[in-house]
Amino acid sequence: MGQKVNKRELAGILDVSERSLTEWQAQGMPIEVNAGRGSSNQYDTALVVTWMVERAKAGGAKESARDRLDRIRANREELAFAKDLEEVVVAADLIERFDAMITAAKVELLNTLPDNLASELSARYGVEVDDQLIREPIEAILRKMADYDPDDDALSDGDSDEPDDSEAAAEDRD
Template sequence: MSDKNKKSKGQVVNRADLANINGVSLPTIDDWVRRGCPVMQRGARGRAWQFNTAEVRNWRDDDIRAQAVEAGPATKDELILRKLRAETEQAELDLSKARNELVPVEQFDRAMTKAFGEVRAGFRNVLPSRAARRLIGESDETKMKEVLIDEVDQILLVLSDSDLIHETDLEVEDDEEDDDEGANSE
C-alpha cells in the first residue's frame, strides 16, 4: 500500500493555523497552494480556508522528496552545509524548549479548544439574552444591526480582558516529560 493510500485523520485548520503549525509565513502557505497543496475548502468572503493537517503533511513529505530529487546529488560541501543547518536548527529548537517557548501540539490544541469553548459560551449565553432585551419592539433594521454589533463588541472586549488560556493548560504532564527524557537518553 502506498503512502498516498494511507488515511490519517489529521485536523481541520485554517490558513493561519496551518502556517503556525508548520512554522512558516502566510505567503509560504499561499505558495504551497499554488504548487498543489491539498485544500479542503478555499477561502472566500465569510468563508475560511480549510486544510487537513495529515493531507498537508503527506503532500509536504512528497514535495520535499521531489525537490531533493530535482536538486540532484549533493557535493561534499553542500552536505556539510546541510548538516550544519540541521544542527543549528536542532540547537535553536533545544534552546526554545529550555526557555519554555514551545509546547506540545496536543496541549496547545487542548488549550485552544478550551479558549474557543469560552468564546462560544460567551456568544451563546450572553448575546441572545442581552440583545433580546435591547431589541424588544425594535423594527428599524439599522438599529438592530447597531445593537448586535455593540453586543458582539462587548462580548469580545470581555473575552479579550480575560485569560482564556492559563499556564496550567499548557503544562506538560509528568508522564509525557518522562517519555521525552527516556527517548532523549537513548
C-alpha cells in the first residue's frame, strides 16, 4: 500500500497536470476514495504507479483525437524549425538540385570537354585529334550510369580490391 494523496499532490509526484490525471481516471486509473463532485479524491500512489506500469506494458492508452492533433502540430512546428535552421532538406528539393547538377555535368562531358580536350591535344602534340575519340567513351560511361540499378546485386560496389571479370579470367588461365 502506498501513500494516500490528493489530486494536486499526485500531479506533483508524477510531474503531470491535474487535467492529465482527470483523463487517466476516465481511462481506468484507480481512485482510492472517490469523494464526489467538488470534493478532493484520494489516490493510493502504489496502485496508481502499478496501473501506469501495466498501461505502459500494454502500449498505453489509445491516443485521443486532441492529443493526436497536438502531436501532429508539434511535429510540424519542429520540422519547420529544423528547415529554418537548415538541419533538414525536403527530398523533392534535393532531387531537383541533384537532377540539375547531373544535367549540367552531362552537358559539360558531352559538349564542352571533347571539343576543348581535342583542341588542346591537337595544339600540344601537333596532331589532329578527332573529338569523337573522346566523346564515345564518355557516352558509353553515361549510358552505363543511366542503367544503374541500386537494387541490382550483380553490379560491383566499386571496390578496387575485387577483380573485375577480365582479371578473374586471366587468373583462371594461369
